Amino acid sequence: xxxNTRQRELILEYIKENADSHLTADSIADALKAEQVxxxxxxxxxxxxxxxxxxxxxxxxxxxxxxxxxxxxxxxHDHFHLKCLKCGKLIHLECEHLKDIAAHISAEHDFTIDxxxxxxxxxxGECAKQHDTKNDTK
Amino acid sequence: xxxNTRQRELILEYIKENADSHLTADSIADALKAEQVxxxxxxxxxxxxxxxxxxxxxxxxxxxxxxxxxxxxxxxHDHFHLKCLKCGKLIHLECEHLKDIAAHISAEHDFTIDxxxxxxxxxxGECAKQHDTKNDTK
DNA sequence: CTAGTTGCAAAGAGTTTGCATGGCG
DNA sequence: CGCCATGCAAACTCTTTGCAACTAG
Numbered sequence: 001x002x003x004n005t006r007q008r009e010l011i012l013e014y015i016k017e018n019a020d021s022h023l024t025a026d027s028i029a030d031a032l033k034a035e036q037v038x039x040x041x042x043x044x045x046x047x048x049x050x051x052x053x054x055x056x057x058x059x060x061x062x063x064x065x066x067x068x069x070x071x072x073x074x075x076x077h078d079h080f081h082l083k084c085l086k087c088g089k090l091i092h093l094e095c096e097h098l099k100d101i102a103a104h105i106s107a108e109h110d111f112t113i114d115x116x117x118x119x120x121x122x123x124x125g126e127c128a129k130q131h132d133t134k135n136d137t138k
Numbered sequence: 139x140x141x142n143t144r145q146r147e148l149i150l151e152y153i154k155e156n157a158d159s160h161l162t163a164d165s166i167a168d169a170l171k172a173e174q175v176x177x178x179x180x181x182x183x184x185x186x187x188x189x190x191x192x193x194x195x196x197x198x199x200x201x202x203x204x205x206x207x208x209x210x211x212x213x214x215h216d217h218f219h220l221k222c223l224k225c226g227k228l229i230h231l232e233c234e235h236l237k238d239i240a241a242h243i244s245a246e247h248d249f250t251i252d253x254x255x256x257x258x259x260x261x262x263g264e265c266a267k268q269h270d271t272k273n274d275t276k
Numbered sequence: 277c278t279a280g281t282t283g284c285a286a287a288g289a290g291t292t293t294g295c296a297t298g299g300c301g
Numbered sequence: 302c303g304c305c306a307t308g309c310a311a312a313c314t315c316t317t318t319g320c321a322a323c324t325a326g
Contacts, residue, residue: 003280003325025316038283043316045281062197062204063291065315082249093247101239109231110263111220117259125248141300141305163291176308181291183306201316203290 002048007037011045015055015070022058022090024065058116060090081119086127093120140186145175149183153193153208160196160205160226196257198223219257224265231258 010032015023025046029039046068049055058067060081080098082091102113148170153161163184167177184206187193196205198221207228218236220229240251 001280005281005325007282036283040283040317041281059197059200062200063314066200082243082247082251084249085252085255091247091249093243097242097246098239101236104235105220105231105258105260108235109220109229111222111229111258111260112266113220113258113260114223117223119256120243120249120251121255122243122249122251124250128250139305143300143306145307174308178292178308179306201289 007041010035019070022067056116080115083119083121084124085121086123145179148173157208162203218253221257221259222262223259
């Protein structure tokens with residue numbers, strides 16, 4: 001059914017080590033290119049890991065690469081994202097309170113939020129302070 | 139700064155008429171191809187309309203086309219939007235509880251949400267019921 | 277041995293860009 | 302007339318696929 005290959009071990013190890021950051025397929029392939037892991041393999045294996053719910057795929061913006069993150073299969077590990085419209089910074093928001101939002105919307109508004117697709121856009125604290133910078137995230 | 143051209147009038151007219159459905163750049167170009175409107179023009183004009191907040195752009199799934207919808211500019215300022223990933227329906231969510239979300243994130247996470255930019259993606263109640271369709275865990 | 281796996285290269289899809297032409301004001 | 306807009310085709314990016322060689326069990 002499934003073989004245990006050198007490449008797969010390396011990929012899995014890498015995303016586990018970087019479970020706190022967002023990795024693109026490209027960045028993974030890049031990080032492992034010294035180990036002779038092909039990009040195609042990364043894509044294909046990530047797809048499998050997603051199917052097994054060991055990895056979550058995030059689509060944060062169109063046209064750009066998708067992000068992947070090791071989730072260990074634990075369901076309650078989903079979180080929301082905040083994206084600063086000014087500096088482009090992406091904040092991973094793991095917060096109990098936020099789960100209430102999803103629960104509320106589900107209960108009151110009959111809608112199941114997909115946290116892997118949803119991004120809150122706004123202005124981060126740092127940018128709010130220096131509201132004169134000309135940094136435009138285009 | 140901006141000219142009033144035949145193509146732009148046609149595009150704007152078309153998306154206004156279809157303000158209740160989700161349109162792809164391609165479908166707009168297709169609908170107007172009899173009127174000699176180029177796809178490039180559609181893309182470029184949609185981008186401008188988004189900048190002016192007359193049109194909203196939605197990313198429903200990666201790799202697939204983005205969707206565009208006429209929003210009329212104002213009205214939608216202090217409430218959130220839910221967009222169904224399955225049927226594409228856009229739900230305007232006016233709810234006091236949701237304002238708490240913004241307040242919470244502002245207070246606890248030092249981030250000011252821009253509700254006019256933020257869209258919650260997920261599955262609406264109707265689509266959730268008819269889960270008879272095949273596996274779509276993509 | 278044999279089916280799953282790899283990886284190059286090429287195909288694809290959606291979107292953007294270069295550039296010469298066309299048209300608004 | 303100046304400048305923005307148009308549109309074709311080519312470029313680009315991210316991802317997927319075809320296919321022959323490879324390898325784990």
